[in-house]
Every structure is written in structure tokens, then in C-alpha cells.
Amino acid sequence: MENALVSVPHNWYLLLSSLLFCIGVMGVLLRRNVIVILMCIELMLNSVNLLLVSFSAYAQNADGQVFVFFVMVVAAAEVAVGLALIVSIYRNVASTDIDSMKKLKW
Amino acid sequence: MAQYIFYALSIVTILSALYVVFAKSPMYSVIAMIVCFFSIAGHYVLLNAQFLAIVHIIVYAGAIMVLFLFVVMLLNLNQEPDKSHGKLLRVAAAISGGMLFLVLLLSLNTSETGTFVLPEKSDIGMVEHVGKKLFNEYVLPFEISSVLLLSAIVGSVVLAKKEA
Known part of the structure; x- marks a missing residue:
């Protein structure tokens, strides 16, 4: 395992995380369920985390891993507040469809 | 050896991420998301970031996805079929996602990432x-x-x- 970095080119990690990010973007655009949209946002955050960890490992600098730690904190806070919002909206309109929140556009 | 582990983990990651987007029921999306998070934790171990791998499993699979599961069960979403957008909007979403990937791919094509020194351990x-x-x-x-x-x-x- 110690020569993992030698045999896996860094470009592959760039490719993998950009693919994951695009899947997340496509999910946000494609789906109408708010919970699935929130999960796709998590997917995008995770792709960026993976990229930060790979850069930190290849550059031998632990700063990137500290950043990933903070991104996880922000993601946890975001999910807690977002799900509370979804529960609160569901109580009022009895739906998690994104189109039932059209009034937010006004 | 590490290459094959990378291939296997990447295939699991991509497929489960796609399943999150395309699953009919939100419940299946949550389960696929958990699989995706575990494979990303495997990537972290492969990159020698053991601390982050453990934190990732605890925070994401242990806390965030339990919260998602809890809300999906609380709202009882599986009874109503999940409607999707109109056909035009879906094609537009797929095209814009694909174009974004193309742009990222082209920018990666010109990047230089081979300058890092790779220590043995x-x-x-x-x-x-x-x-x-x-x-x-x-x-x-x-x-x-x-x-x-x-x-x-x-x-x-x-x-x-x-x-x-």
C-alpha cells in the first residue's frame, strides 16, 4: 500500500471527482424531490473533499485534510438545518416536491 | 495492486452515485448514498488519509445518512410516486451536466499534475x-x-x- 501514490496517477483522481461533481449537478437539475436534491448537494461536497484529500496526499501537505475536516462540519450543519426546513415545509404543504415551493421565487 | 483497488472503488463510487440520482424511491437513493460514502472512505484509506476515512464514516454514514433515513421514514414518502420533470427539462438537465463535465475534462487536459514528489511512505x-x-x-x-x-x-x- 505504501506505493499507492506511485501507481495511481493524480489525473485519475481529478477525473473521478469531476465526474462525481457532474453527477451531483445533474441530480440537482433532474430530480424534483427536495430530499434527493439535498443528497446530490452532499455528493458534490464529497467530490470536492476527495479532490482536496488527493491533492493533500500528492503534495504531502496536511492542510488539505484540515480543510476537508471543516467541510464536513459545514456539511453536517447544512444537512441538519436543511432537513429541519424540509420537515417544516412538509408540515405546511404536505409535499416534498420542489414545485410546491414556487412561492419562494417571488 | 493499488490500481485495481482504485478501479474497483471508483466503479462502485460512480455506479452508486448514478443510482442516487436515478433511483425511483428516495429510500433507495439513501441506501445507494451510504454505499457511495463507504467507497469514498476506501479512497481516503488508499490515499493514506486514515483519520479522515474514519471521520468520514462516522460523520456521513453514521450521522448524516441516519438523519436522511429518519426524515424519509418520518415523511412517509414511499407512498406517492416520484414525479419527474417534463421531457424537455430532463434533456436540458442531462445536456448541461454533460457539458459541465466536458468543460472540466478539457481544463484537466491542459493541467500539469506530474510535478509532485511522491515519497515511498x-x-x-x-x-x-x-x-x-x-x-x-x-x-x-x-x-x-x-x-x-x-x-x-x-x-x-x-x-x-x-x-x-
């Missing part, structure tokens, strides 16, 4: 090293993030509470 991902960094250089952001978590707790309780 590294311990920068161990809890000792990351903890020293966290509590020396980044101690102020660490403390501020505790305030952020506190405000998130208060905010979610206030939001989810029934109106008095």
Missing part, C-alpha cells in the same frame, strides 16, 4: 499529524466551527418545532 494522514495541524495553526477556525454547530443545533430545533 507517508504518515501525514495519521491522527497525530492532522491533530497537531488542527490545534496549532487552525485552532481559531476549529473553535469557530463549534459555534457554527451550536447555531445549527438551535436553528434546526427552532425550525422543526411546531409553531406555538
Whole structure:
């Protein structure tokens, strides 16, 4: 395992995380369920985390891993507040469809 | 050897991420998301970031996805079929996602990433090293993030509470 970095080119990690990010973007655009949209946002955050960890490992600098730690904190806070919002909206309109929140556009 | 582990983990990651997007029921999306998070934790181990792999499993698979599962079960979403957007909108979403990937791919094509020195063995991902960094250089952001978590707790309780 110690020569993992030698045999896996860094470009592959760039490719993998950009693919994951695009899947997340496509999910946000494609789906109408708010919970699935929130999960796709998590997917995008995770792709960026993976990229930060790979850069930190290849550059031998632990700063990137500290950043990933903070991104996880922000993601946890975001999910807690977002799900509370979804529960609160569901109580009022009895739906998690994104189109039932059209009034937010006004 | 590491290459094959990378291939296997990447295939699992991509397929489960696609399943999150295309699954009919939100429940299946949550399960696929958990699989995706475990494979990303495998990537972290492969990159010698053992501390982050454990934190990732605890925070994401242990806390965030349990929260998602809890909300999906609470709202009882599986009874109504999940409608999707109109055909035009779906094609537009697929095209714009694909175009974004194309743009990222083209920008990666011209990037130079072969300049890093790759040591044989590294311990920068161990809890000792990351903890020293966290509590020396980044101690102020660490403390501020505790305030952020506190405000998130208060905010979610206030939001989810029934109106008095």
C-alpha cells in the first residue's frame, strides 16, 4: 500500500471527482424531490473533499485534510438545518416536491 | 495492486452515485448514498488519509445518512410516486451536466499534475499529524466551527418545532 501514490496517477483522481461533481449537478437539475436534491448537494461536497484529500496526499501537505475536516462540519450543519426546513415545509404543504415551493421565487 | 483497488472503488463510487440520482424511491437513493460514502472512505484509506476515512464514516454514514433515513421514514414518502420533470427539462438537465463535465475534462487536459514528489511512505494522514495541524495553526477556525454547530443545533430545533 505504501506505493499507492506511485501507481495511481493524480489525473485519475481529478477525473473521478469531476465526474462525481457532474453527477451531483445533474441530480440537482433532474430530480424534483427536495430530499434527493439535498443528497446530490452532499455528493458534490464529497467530490470536492476527495479532490482536496488527493491533492493533500500528492503534495504531502496536511492542510488539505484540515480543510476537508471543516467541510464536513459545514456539511453536517447544512444537512441538519436543511432537513429541519424540509420537515417544516412538509408540515405546511404536505409535499416534498420542489414545485410546491414556487412561492419562494417571488 | 493499488490500481485495481482504485478501479474497483471508483466503479462502485460512480455506479452508486448514478443510482442516487436515478433511483425511483428516495429510500433507495439513501441506501445507494451510504454505499457511495463507504467507497469514498476506501479512497481516503488508499490515499493514506486514515483519520479522515474514519471521520468520514462516522460523520456521513453514521450521522448524516441516519438523519436522511429518519426524515424519509418520518415523511412517509414511499407512498406517492416520484414525479419527474417534463421531457424537455430532463434533456436540458442531462445536456448541461454533460457539458459541465466536458468543460472540466478539457481544463484537466491542459493541467500539469506530474510535478509532485511522491515519497515511498507517508504518515501525514495519521491522527497525530492532522491533530497537531488542527490545534496549532487552525485552532481559531476549529473553535469557530463549534459555534457554527451550536447555531445549527438551535436553528434546526427552532425550525422543526411546531409553531406555538
